[in-house]
Amino acid sequence: xxxxxxxxxxxxxxxxxxxxxxxIRARLQGRPGPSPLQPYADLRKLWSKEALSSGHGAWLPAVxxxxxxxxxxxxxxxxxxxxxxxxxxxxxxxxxxxALSRFALVLAAIDTRSSFSxxxxxxxxxxxxxxxxxxxxxxxxxxxxxxxxxxxxxxLAETARIxxxxxxxxYELTMVHEGLVLEYSxxxxxxxxxxxxxxxxxxxxxxxxxxxxxxAFAYAWIATILVALPLIERAFAKMRLFDVPQLFASATMxxxxxxxxxxxxxxxx
Amino acid sequence: MTRxxxxxxxLASAALAAWAILALGAxxxxxxxxxxxxxxxxDFAVTSSALPFLALIALVVPGVALWGLERGxxxxxxxxxxxxxxxxxxxxxxxxxAFFVCWEAMALISALLIAAHxxxxxxxxxxxxxxxxxxxxxxxxxxxxxxxxxxAGSTQFAAIAHAAPxxxxxxxxxxxxxxxxxxxxxxxxxxxxxxxxRAHPVAPANASALxxxxxxNVAVYGLIVFAFALAAPLPPAWGFVILGTGLVSAVTGxxxxxxxxxxxxxxxxxxxxxxxxxxxxxxxxxxxxAAGFYLLTALALMALLMHAIVHGVFKALLFLGAGTVxxxxxxxxxxxxxxxxxxxxxTTPLVLIGCMAxxxxxxxxxxxxxxxxxxSLTLGASGMPLPLHGAMIASIAMLALAGGLAxxxxxxxxxxxxxxxxxxxxxxxxxxxxxPVAGLAWLATITLAIGLFPASAxxxxxxxxxxxxxxxxxxxxxxTFLPGFFSAPPGITLAFLPFAGAIVAMLLARSAxxxxxxxxxxxxxxxxRAQYTATAFSKPLRRIFSFVLMPDRQRIVEGGGSAWFPAxxxxxxxxxxxxxxxxRRFAALVQRFARRARIVxxxxxxxxxxYAVVAVLVxxxxxx
Numbered sequence: 001x002x003x004x005x006x007x008x009x010x011x012x013x014x015x016x017x018x019x020x021x022x023x024i025r026a027r028l029q030g031r032p033g034p035s036p037l038q039p040y041a042d043l044r045k046l047w048s049k050e051a052l053s054s055g056h057g058a059w060l061p062a063v064x065x066x067x068x069x070x071x072x073x074x075x076x077x078x079x080x081x082x083x084x085x086x087x088x089x090x091x092x093x094x095x096x097x098x099a100l101s102r103f104a105l106v107l108a109a110i111d112t113r114s115s116f117s118x119x120x121x122x123x124x125x126x127x128x129x130x131x132x133x134x135x136x137x138x139x140x141x142x143x144x145x146x147x148x149x150x151x152x153x154x155x156l157a158e159t160a161r162i163x164x165x166x167x168x169x170x171y172e173l174t175m176v177h178e179g180l181v182l183e184y185s186x187x188x189x190x191x192x193x194x195x196x197x198x199x200x201x202x203x204x205x206x207x208x209x210x211x212x213x214x215x216a217f218a219y220a221w222i223a224t225i226l227v228a229l230p231l232i233e234r235a236f237a238k239m240r241l242f243d244v245p246q247l248f249a250s251a252t253m254x255x256x257x258x259x260x261x262x263x264x265x266x267x268x269x
Numbered sequence: 270m271t272r273x274x275x276x277x278x279x280l281a282s283a284a285l286a287a288w289a290i291l292a293l294g295a296x297x298x299x300x301x302x303x304x305x306x307x308x309x310x311x312d313f314a315v316t317s318s319a320l321p322f323l324a325l326i327a328l329v330v331p332g333v334a335l336w337g338l339e340r341g342x343x344x345x346x347x348x349x350x351x352x353x354x355x356x357x358x359x360x361x362x363x364x365x366x367a368f369f370v371c372w373e374a375m376a377l378i379s380a381l382l383i384a385a386h387x388x389x390x391x392x393x394x395x396x397x398x399x400x401x402x403x404x405x406x407x408x409x410x411x412x413x414x415x416x417x418x419x420x421a422g423s424t425q426f427a428a429i430a431h432a433a434p435x436x437x438x439x440x441x442x443x444x445x446x447x448x449x450x451x452x453x454x455x456x457x458x459x460x461x462x463x464x465x466x467r468a469h470p471v472a473p474a475n476a477s478a479l480x481x482x483x484x485x486n487v488a489v490y491g492l493i494v495f496a497f498a499l500a501a502p503l504p505p506a507w508g509f510v511i512l513g514t515g516l517v518s519a520v521t522g523x524x525x526x527x528x529x530x531x532x533x534x535x536x537x538x539x540x541x542x543x544x545x546x547x548x549x550x551x552x553x554x555x556x557x558x559a560a561g562f563y564l565l566t567a568l569a570l571m572a573l574l575m576h577a578i579v580h581g582v583f584k585a586l587l588f589l590g591a592g593t594v595x596x597x598x599x600x601x602x603x604x605x606x607x608x609x610x611x612x613x614x615x616t617t618p619l620v621l622i623g624c625m626a627x628x629x630x631x632x633x634x635x636x637x638x639x640x641x642x643x644x645s646l647t648l649g650a651s652g653m654p655l656p657l658h659g660a661m662i663a664s665i666a667m668l669a670l671a672g673g674l675a676x677x678x679x680x681x682x683x684x685x686x687x688x689x690x691x692x693x694x695x696x697x698x699x700x701x702x703x704x705p706v707a708g709l710a711w712l713a714t715i716t717l718a719i720g721l722f723p724a725s726a727x728x729x730x731x732x733x734x735x736x737x738x739x740x741x742x743x744x745x746x747x748x749t750f751l752p753g754f755f756s757a758p759p760g761i762t763l764a765f766l767p768f769a770g771a772i773v774a775m776l777l778a779r780s781a782x783x784x785x786x787x788x789x790x791x792x793x794x795x796x797x798r799a800q801y802t803a804t805a806f807s808k809p810l811r812r813i814f815s816f817v818l819m820p821d822r823q824r825i826v827e828g829g830g831s832a833w834f835p836a837x838x839x840x841x842x843x844x845x846x847x848x849x850x851x852x853r854r855f856a857a858l859v860q861r862f863a864r865r866a867r868i869v870x871x872x873x874x875x876x877x878x879x880y881a882v883v884a885v886l887v888x889x890x891x892x893x
Contacts, residue, residue, distance in 0.1 A: 050781075050782075050784060051778070051781070051782075051783045051784070052783065052784050052785075052786045053783045053784070053785055053786070054785070054786050054787060054788040054789070055688075056608070056610070056611070056688070056689070056690070057610060057688060059775075061774055061775050061777070061778030061779075061783055062771035062772075062774050062775050063771075063774070064770075064774050065767075065769075065770030065771040065772070065773050065774025065775070065777075066767045066768075066770055066771045066774075067767075067770075068770050068774075069766035069767035069768065069769060069770030069771065070766070070767050070770075072766050072770075073763055073765075073766045073767065076766075090759065091643075091647075092639075092640050092643040092644070092647075093631070093640060093758075093759055093763055095669065095672075096629055096630060096631055096636055096639075096640070096672075096763075097631060097763050097767075099628065099629075099630055099672075099673075099676055100630045100631055100763075100764070100767060101767070102676075103625070103628065103630055103676065103680055104767075106680050106684065107680065107683065107684050107688060110680075110684035110685065110688050110689060110800075110801065111684070111688040111689055112788050113689045113690060113788050113795060113797075113799065113800045114788045114789065114790060115790070115799055115800070115801055116790075118800065118801030118805075118806065119801065119805075121680075121684075121801075121806075122801065122805065122806045122807070122808065122809060123809060125676065125677045125680055125681075125806075126677065126809040126810055126813070128673055128676070129527075129670065129673025129674050129676065129677055129810075130670070130673065130813075131673075132669040132670065132672060132673040133665075133666040133667075133669035133670045133673070134666075135669075136643070136665055136666075136669045137662065137665055137666050137669070140647050140662070140665060172791075182789075183788070183789075187777070187781065188774075188778075188783070191774065241809070242809070242812055242813065245813050252666055255666075256662065256663065256666060259659075259662045260659065260662075263655060263658055263659060263662075
C-alpha cells in the first residue's frame with residue numbers, strides 16, 4: 001500500500017475502530033452497546049451544530065484545526081503496513097508533534113478560566129512529560145515485544161483509557177482528556193473528536209508494527225489490539241492519579257529493557 | 270539623545286562581532302604590555318570554532334539594542350557594549366593571558382550588570398554568590414590553562430593544541446577536570462548552578478538577555494576548546510562524565526523551571542536545562558571521538574552548536590519579553606499576572622514563539638536543534654562499544670523527560686501570564702507599536718527562520734564542525750563527509766498540516782460563527798481568583814518529584830469561630846532542592862569558620878608586622 005492510500009484508509013476507518021472498541025467493551029459488560037458506526041453519526045451530528053466558546057483569545061478557534069492537523073500528520077508519519085519494510089519512524093519528530101497539539105489544547109483550556117479545564121490541563125501535561133521518554137525509546141528500539149508493550153502503556157495515556165483516564169465519565173475531579181476538551185462544542189468538538197479517533201487509530205497501527213511479524217501479521221495484531229484494549233478496560237479499574245507515574249516508569253523500563261536486550265543480541269524483545 | 274547613544278554603542282559592539290566573522294583567516298594581532306615577559310602577550314585571532322558564537326552575538330545584540338532604545342542612558346549602553354566586547358575578546362583570544370584577561374573582564378562587567386539594583390538586599394546576596402562562584406571558576410580555568418601551558422612549554426593556544434596529544438594523559442585529565450569545574454560553574458551546571466536562578470533574574474532585562482543568551486555560551490565555547498583542542502584527545506571516560514553532568518543539569522533545570530512561579534526565575538532555570546542539553550551533547554561528541562565514531566562526533570557537534578545559537582536567541586527573546594511584562598505589569602510573579610494578551614497585543618505572540626522554541630515544538634528553532642541532538646543520540650551503530658551505545662539510549666530517555674518537563678514550564682509560563690484574565694487589580698500599561706516590540710520581533714523572526722530553514726544554518730556550521738574535529742588528528746573519514754549528509758530537521762513538514770488546519774478552522778469560525786458564552790463553573794460566579802494558578806498547575810509534579818523538590822506547605826486557617834467556616838485561609842508552598850540545601854549548609858559552615866578566623870584580624874599594625882615577619886621567615890626556611 002502506498003503512503004497516501006494507507007493514510008486515507010486510517011483516517012476514514014479511525015471512527016470505526018473507536019466504535020468497535022466501544023461495542024466490544026459494552027458486550028464485555030453485558031450490554032448490547034451502540035453500533036460500531038455510532039462515531040460517524042456522532043461526528044455528523046456535531047458537525048452541523050453551533051460552536052460555543054468561553055475563552056478570550058482571538059486565536060482560540062484555530063486550536064481544533066491544529067489538533068486535527070497534528071493527528072493527520074501522525075498518520076502520514078506511520079511506516080507502511082504493506083509491503084514489509086524495515087521499521088523506521090521519526091520518533092522525536094512524532095513526540096514533539098504530539099506535544100504541539102497538546103500545547104495548543106492546554107493553552108486554550110487555560111484561557112477558558114475554568115478550573116476544571118486547567119486542572120485537566122495540568123494533569124495532561126504532567127502525564128505527557130512522563131510518557132515522552134518511553135514513547136521515544138520504544139520507537140527508537142524498533143519492533144520487539146517489550147517495546148510494543150511500552151508503547152501500549154503510553155497509548156493508554158495518549159488515548160485517555162482506563163487505567164490512566166476514563167473518557168466515559170464526566171466526573172470533574174477525575175477528568176483528564178475530557179476536562180481538556182470540556183469547553184468545546186458543535187463543529188469544533190467534532191474536529192477535536194475526529195482528531196482523537198485518528199490519533200488512537202495511529203497508535204494502534206504503530207503498536208501493531210512494533211509487535212513481531214510483519215505483513216499480514218500486522219493486520220492480525222491490529223485486530224488483537226482492538227480487542228485487547230476493551231479487555232484491559234473491563235479487567236482493571238482506574239488508577240489513582242498519583243499511582244499513574246509508576247505505570248509510565250514501568251513503560252520506560254520496558255522500552256529501555258527492549259533496547260538493552262537487543263544490544264545484547266536478543267532481537268525478538 | 271542618550272538613548273540614541275546607548276543604541277549606537279550596542280549596535281557597534283554587534284558590528285564588531287560581525288566584522289570579526291568576516292575577518293576569518295586574516296592574521297591576528299598581539300598586544301604586549303610594557304615590561305611584561307612574552308608569556309603575558311595578548312594574542313587575538315579569529316578561528317572557525319569561534320564563528321558560531323560570534324554569529325550568536327551579531328544576532329542577539331541588535332535585538333537587545335532595539336529593546337533598550339526607549340529606556341536606559343548612555344552609561345547603561347556603554348556597560349552592555351563593553352560586556353559584549355569582552356565576550357568577543359574571549360572568543361578571539363589565542364593565548365592564555367588574553368583568554369584570562371578577557372574572561373575576568375567579562376566576569377567583572379557581568380557582576381556590574383547584575384548589581385544594577387544594588388539597593389535591594391536580594392540583589393546584593395545574589396551578587397555575592399555570583400562573585401564567589403565566578404571567581405572560584407576563574408581560578409579553576411586559570412589553573413587548567415597554566416597546567417597545560419607549562420606542560421606544552423608555550424602560552425599560545427595553537428602551540429598547546431599542537432602539543433596536547435603528546436602530553437601525559439594525567440596532565441590533560443587534570444586540566445580538563447579544572448576546566449569542567451570552571452566553565453561548568455559559569456554555565457550553571459548542577460551542582461554549581463545555585464547562583465544562576467538568583468543572579469540572572471535580578472539584572473535588568475537587557476542585561477539578563479545577554480547573560481543568559483550569550484554569556485552562558487562563552488562557557489560552552491571554553492569547554493569545546495578544551496575538549497577538542499587544548500586537552501584533546503580526551504579518554505572515553507571523560508565523554509561519559511561530561512554527558513552525565515549535562516543530563517543531570519538538563520533534568521534538574523527543567524524540573525525546577527516546571528515548578529517555579531516567577532517569570533524570570535523560570536527562564537533562568539530553563540537556561541540550566543538548555544546548557545545541560547548542550548553540555549550533554551558535547552559529552553557525546555567526546556565519547557564518540559574517543560571511540561572512533563567520527564560521524565557521531567560531527568553530528569553531535571553540529572547539534573550542540575545549533576542548540577547554543579538557538580537557545581541564545583530564544584532565551585534573549587524571552588528575557589526581553591519578561592522585561593516588557595515587568596515594566597507593563599510592575600511584577601513578574603506568575604501568581605499575580607494573567608490576561609496580559611490583551612494589554613500587550615504585540616509582545617504576546619512574540620513571546621509565544623519563544624515559548625514554543627523553548628518547549629522544542631515544531632516549527633520553532635528549538636525543535637530543529639533538539640531534533641538534531643536526539644538524532645545524534647540515535648546514531649548508534651553496530652560495532653559501537655556497548656557502554657557508549659547504552660549510554661546514548663539512556664540519554665534519550667533522560668532528555669525526553671527534560672523536554673517533557675520543559676513543555677510544562679513553558680505552557681504554564683505562557684498560559685498563566687498571558688491568557689485568561691488578570692489575577693490582581695494592579696493596572697497593566699497597554700503597549701504601543703514601538704522599538705522594544707521591534708527588538709522582540711527581530712529575535713522571534715530569527716527563531717522562526719532557523720526552525721523553518723535549519724538546513725541553511727547547518728550548511729554554515731559544517732565547516733566549523735570539520736575544523737574542530739580534524740583540528741587534532743586529521744582523519745580521512747571526516748574530510749569526506751559530504752555536504753548534506755545530515756538530513757535536516759523536518760520542522761516545516763511537520764508543522765504544515767497543523768498550520769493549514771489552524772487557518773481552515775479560523776476561516777470556518779469566521780463564516781459559521783462561534784458564540785461567546787460564559788464559562789461553566791458549576792453555577793458559582795466566574796472570578797479571576799477562580800482561575801488556576803501557577804502553583805496549582807505544577808502541583809502534580811511537586812508531588813511526583815517530592816524526593817528532589819522537598820516541597821514544604823503551610824495552611825493556616827484563621828478566625829471564623831468554627832473550623833468549617835474560617836474567616837481566612839492562608840496557603841504557602843515552597844520548594845527547596847537537595848543541592849540547594851547542601852550548598853546552604855556548606856555556606857553556613859564557611860561563615861562559622863570565617864567568624865572564628867576573624868580573631869587573627871586584630872586590626873593592629875603591630876600584629877600585621879608580626880605576620881609579615883613570620884611569613885618571610887617561613888618562606889626563607891621553605892626556600893632554603
